[in-house]
Amino acid sequence: MKRQAVNRAVLQRLLRYALDDKRNLFIAIALLFVASLADVSGPWLLQRFIDNYIAVDQFPVADVATLVAAYIALMILAGVFKYAQSLRFNQIAIGVVQKVRKQLFAQVMNQPLSAFDYMPSGKLISRLTNDTESIKDFYVFVIATFLKNVTLIVVMLTVMFIMSWRLTLVVLALLPVVVGVMVVYQHKSASAYRRMRDLLADINSSMSESIQGMSLIQLMRQEKAFSAYFAGLTDQHLKAQIGVTKLNSVLLRPLIDLLSGIALLTLVALFGVGGTELIGVGVLYAFLSYLGRVTEPLIEMTQQLSLLQQALVASERIFALIDSRQQAYGEDERPLTSGHLACRDLSFSYDGKQKVLDNIDIELPHQGFLALVGHTGSGKSTLASLMMGFYPSSEGGVELDGRPLESLSRSVLRQGIAMVQQDPHVLSDTVRENVSLGREMTDDQIWHALETVGLAGQIKQYEFGLDTVLGGGEVNLSAGQKQLLALARVLVEQPKVLILDEATANIDSGTEQKIQHMLSVLRQNMSIVVIAHRLSTIMDADEIVVLHHGEVIERGTHFSLLSERKQYWQMYQLQQASDHLHHLEEASTETAEN
Structure with a gap:
């Protein structure tokens, strides 16, 4: 029960994002209603044609042509409005994903450093990419599908009730059972999808860390060990996916197809008992058509529960990070007067x-x-x-x-x-951007900082100067040069x-x-x-x-610490001995070469 409450809270929060764009949402729902109404009108027109013309063996050309034209027009109208509402829902979904990603990235940028002590970069990347994509799927497929199908079912049941309330009761008896199946599926699949998401984050984390530490892995000959660990994660993810697939194969289409088959047999049995006096042939045709159209949306909605569950799990992780504590700062805006x-x-x-x-x-x-x-x-x-x-x-x-x-x-x-x-970290960008880091500064300020740390001469040797791209295999700085570059970054603003x-x-x-x-x-x-x-x-x-x-x-x-002859003195003596040995090795090497 606690997990379901959390899911409801997450679902409500997800839906609030869509309400930020009320105009597009209202238009999308209106287009959806018109498309459903046009789609449902087709079987109703055929029912009228069967009962009013075929059953009495009369085919007035003008009336039949009007029905045919109306049927074609309605199908075209349904297609056009379905396309239009699909575009609207995609616009809403993309807008929500962009907003969530911006919020999430801004939150990551303002996290206290302690948060990164226990959070691998691969898991953060997974939240920014895979988890936000699940939110997009939630709006494009889940919300759009549920609104479309609920609207379609309501309109169809209304038309069916007008045709025959007795047969409508048969179809209505099917709905509570299907809703029960959906609830059971959601309960059973929650933990499975959560485990799939966690394993996917672990896979991304493993890939990121392995790529970053590739030199160490190859140096220590641990390629097989890391490959085995990665293979283990993917195997666990596969098992989790298979478990979900088994659950889908039992609780989704097979079970609902069985229920719709029972409803279909009931309709045929009622027609066989009552005949055309109770149920017209056209009405029976319309009901059989509507039954297929009712069960298919129900199956489609149940299938979307998997995407819903993935979106809820992903959103839990995203909102947990968005709501996490930010780096705390004070409110004292007075400039520093000293470096005390x-x-x-x-x-x-x-x-x-x-x-x-x-x-x-x-x-x-x-x-x-x-x-x-x-x-x-x-x-x-x-x-x-x-x-x-x-x-x-x-x-x-x-x-x-x-x-x-x-x-x-x-x-x-x-x-x-x-x-x-x-x-220090070096961006795969120009020297200018590596020094400025997005701050407003002139090239003269950058050159002055590079001159101060003794790196300007090296940069001037490059063909493109400050526009030289560092990293990426073009120009790679040594470890010492990277530290000088980092020093130039901080000297631009002259800290206290x-x-x-x-x-x-x-x-x-x-x-x-x-x-x-x-x-x-x-x-x-x-x-x-x-x-x-x-x-x-x-x-x-x-x-x-x-x-x-x-x-x-x-x-x-x-000098005072050396005179005390304690730990500092010991450290100094060890370094002196190490430096002396290093000089002897260099001298020996030079002698051997000569």
Whole structure:
């Protein structure tokens, strides 16, 4: 009962989308009614011809010609109006799908980052494509079919009742049974279609992740394992489809054909008992014709229940995402006056159980340089994400320019603090679009940002300059160049705080020196936070904070931490030894080549 209530709520919400276009909906229903009336009039005209002319063996040319012309005209009229109403319903359906997709995509864009921690991209794509297509099918086939057939049945029953109320009762006795079959089918098929939709989303997710991680799969020789997993999902989906097909083969056409056959035999039996005195030959012909036309819409409506069920399941998933919590921002629109950043007794947990950060106190003055170091899993990137406002803190909070981070509006926060991540995303688009990302800016601003990060020389070598398309096999940037490009993106707007999350991890020593010089220049206008494994990048930091299992265990300048000879000193010694070995290997290679 609970599941049915949910379905009714989803169905009502789906229908409200169509009511937004009341004019088209009204016209479509009016066209549908006229088409049904014209379609039903055909057997009635034939009944009149049989009883009034054939039965009495009289064939007035003028009357017969009029009936023939009227019959042809009605059939043409029915066809024209069916076509017109079909176009209207398709327009409504396409409009609804476009609206839902826009709402859904806008909601995805405003989801908090925590929502993507447990939501594979393939499942999101499935909701944006397959699930919204189910809504289109709902309007094109389900709603149009139900309105058409209900209108057709009502008009036919009215005409039949006028002809013979006794025979109409026989047909009416069939309807409650068919409605019962439809209810049973909907109840039985709900879970099956929901499982089919879930498996289809898993299939899309598996394909997306496999394609994105193709280099890793081939490197680890896991092609067979991933193919086997994908094959397992498709086999489960096939079994679910077969289960639905079996259900359809029992509860749809075979059962309703049996019921219509019983009604047909009843009509013939009544004619055999009463003869033409009770039922005219023309009336019997009309009723037999109408019986076929009544049962066929009933079968068609029952068959559409499968699409209805798919649309309801898809809509449940879509509306759950549309109604989900958006990224929260404050209402403080005052521009930031400084890059003063502070973490006050900050603690954080992803699952509410295991703390990732515990009681962090950090103060970064305006134009300051803060470095975060520590072994993998120490909480550096999580702390940077909290500074960006990607996650709400569990305890304590982050302040920017003396104001709580959660009080700042979206525009103030995103313009005031920016991050260059370890693995930046590059669009399959021009250099210009990759830097601007849709923001209004001149080519001079873009070139200035590229000059600042030392990437302008590389771009000028390309034939099309800023119009060079990146990715797609045309021009591929190295890992280090991608990070420089990402750095240029954020420097265009000159944020008050710049966070570099391992942004120097994949660049050579020469580029690293340029980055260090650039950071010293940028400090004149902004505060800088650098997360780095390469300690040579942060030797000039005003303060270095060493994290271990989410706690601050050391803090100070580069030289003061070395003098303490604790974890930072150990990390520095290991890197020095590693760099020394690397230089020895290079020297050995050069000697061997000479």
